[in-house]
Amino acid sequence: MALVGTTASGKSALAHQLALESDGAIEILSVDSMTVYRGMDIGTAKATTDQRTQVNYHLLDLIEPSQEFTVSQFQYEARQAQELVWALGGCVLYVGGTGLYGRAVIDDLDIPGQFHEVRAELEARGDDVGRMYEELSRLDPVAASRMEPSNSRRVLRALEVTLGSGRPFSSYGAGLRHYGDPRVIQIGLNCSFDVLDVRIARRFEAWMEEGLLEEVALLRERGMSRTARQAVGYRELLRHIEEGVELEKCVEDAITQSRRLARRQRSWFQRDPRVEWFEDPSDAAKRLGEVLSSPDGFVRN
Numbered sequence: 611m612a613l614v615g616t617t618a619s620g621k622s623a624l625a626h627q628l629a630l631e632s633d634g635a636i637e638i639l640s641v642d643s644m645t646v647y648r649g650m651d652i653g654t655a656k657a658t659t660d661q662r663t664q665v666n667y668h669l670l671d672l673i674e675p676s677q678e679f680t681v682s683q684f685q686y687e688a689r690q691a692q693e694l695v696w697a698l699g700g701c702v703l704y705v706g707g708t709g710l711y712g713r714a715v716i717d718d719l720d721i722p723g724q725f726h727e728v729r730a731e732l733e734a735r736g737d738d739v740g741r742m743y744e745e746l747s748r749l750d751p752v753a754a755s756r757m758e759p760s761n762s763r764r765v766l767r768a769l770e771v772t773l774g775s776g777r778p779f780s781s782y783g784a785g786l787r788h789y790g791d792p793r794v795i796q797i798g799l800n801c802s803f804d805v806l807d808v809r810i811a812r813r814f815e816a817w818m819e820e821g822l823l824e825e826v827a828l829l830r831e832r833g834m835s836r837t838a839r840q841a842v843g844y845r846e847l848l849r850h851i852e853e854g855v856e857l858e859k860c861v862e863d864a865i866t867q868s869r870r871l872a873r874r875q876r877s878w879f880q881r882d883p884r885v886e887w888f889e890d891p892s893d894a895a896k897r898l899g900e901v902l903s904s905p906d907g908f909v910r911n
Contacts, residue, residue, distance in 0.1 A: 611901045612641075612704035612716060613894070614879050615799035616872040618809040622655060624799065624891050625705040628898055629665040636902065637666040637695045639688060641706025641715065644841045646672040646679055646687075649829050652822045653843040655813075668695070676833035682721045685714040701902060704794070709878035713786060716794045720782045725774025732769055739765055746772070752780035789882055795901045797894050798885040803873070810868045814843065818861065827851055842867045 615621040629636040644654045648671045651658075657667050668691040673679055692702045692715075706712060713719055732742070739762040746765055747754040749772050757764045768779040801809075814822075826847040829838070839845060846864035849855045879885055888894035 611701070611898060612712065612794050612796045613799065613898065614641075614705075614709075614712060614796055614885060615707060616801070616806060616875040616879075617655075617707055617868060618806055618813055618872065619707075619799045619801045620891055621705055621707070621799045622657070624895060625703055626657070626661055626665055628895060629703065632701075632902070634666070635701055636703050637668065637700045639691055639695075639702055639704045639715075640667060640669045641688075641704050641708055641712045642669075643679070643684070643708040643711055644838070645670050646684065647675040647838050648673065649675055649825070649832065650838065650841065650844070652817050652820050652825050653841065666695075666700070674832070675829050675838040676835055678835045678837055680724060681710055681714050682723060684711050685719070685721060688715040703898075707875045709875065710786070716796070717790060718793070722771040722775055722779065722782050725770050728774040729766070729770045732766060732773075742766060742769055745769060746779075749773075750778040750780050753778060756780065789884060792884045796882070796885045797898055797901075798879055798887040799891060799894050800887050800889050803869075803876075806872050807869050810872065811865050814861065814865050814868065817843070823847055823850070823857070842871050 613621050613625050625638055629638055638657075640657070642654065644650055645656045646669060647654075650656070656670060657665075661667070662670075669684070669687055672687060688711075695702050704712060704715065714721060737745075739760060742762070742765050743754060743759040746769050750768065753768045753772070754765075757768070759765070771779045771782070822843070826844050829844070830848060830851060834844075834848075839848060843864045846860045846867065849863075850857050850860040886897065888897065
């Protein structure tokens with residue numbers, strides 16, 4: 611089963627309480643693109659050391675912040691974690707707001723790998739997007755028909771995969787716009803944006819008092835990958851550290867970007883017709899309890 615929602619919606623607290631009350635039956639798989647990084651703790655709202663002594667958490671602190679991490683790597687790690695939980699007789703509760711990572715696991719997406727040498731060769735050729743699109747149209751007309759000819763990022767990625775894997779990019783499943791039969795019951799925790807906006811501001815201010823700026827400075831010294839540097843909150847504070855932008859301005863920007871993130875997350879999850887939405891956390895908890903007591907919360911292979 612899965613508990614989804616925007617940042618600051620309260621899903622993490624609800625999931626922890628449910629797992630705590632299950633007396634070890636529920637184990638949490640964190641579906642978050644940034645909690646995989648060691649040391650990125652405060653600004654990702656990562657489960658604390660104390661919380662992790664109370665409940666079993668998985669998929670946290672997988673790599674160093676200096677490393678890049680892909681959705682296919684996450685999918686692999688999630689599969690390993692869920693198999694371990696099931697082997698020990700536990701129940702997996704996926705919790706998080708990174709929609710793509712969730713889809714990769716819940717829908718078992720067929721994700722093409724990264725072909726760095728092929729991509730480097732394509733970029734070195736210096737072809738404009740029109741010429742690349744023509745090549746893609748010859749090699750994989752189905753993929754070409756699904757994207758705008760001017761979308762250089764998507765065209766380049768499709769060519770990279772088609773040439774690197776030896777199979778058409780379009781052969782990798784129906785894509786993110788297709789929602790198949792549910793393999794996992796997904797419960798969505800809803801919250802009005804008026805409430806979320808206040809929570810986000812208060813939470814970020816609390817993080818600053820807890821030492822978020824110091825955390826970011828330490829991570830920068832250790833080295834941060836391009837992906838890690840783009841984390842909301844960290845990206846804005848890095849501007850203060852590296853460029854001397856006024857701290858108050860960076861905090862304001864971080865809060866604004868967090869609010870925008872919440873809206874993007876809500877839009878992502880609401881496109882999925884399989885998510886069951888609840889305004890009241892107690893109603894969501896009740897539904898999750900019902901799922902836990904039935905076979906429907908488990909992945910259907």
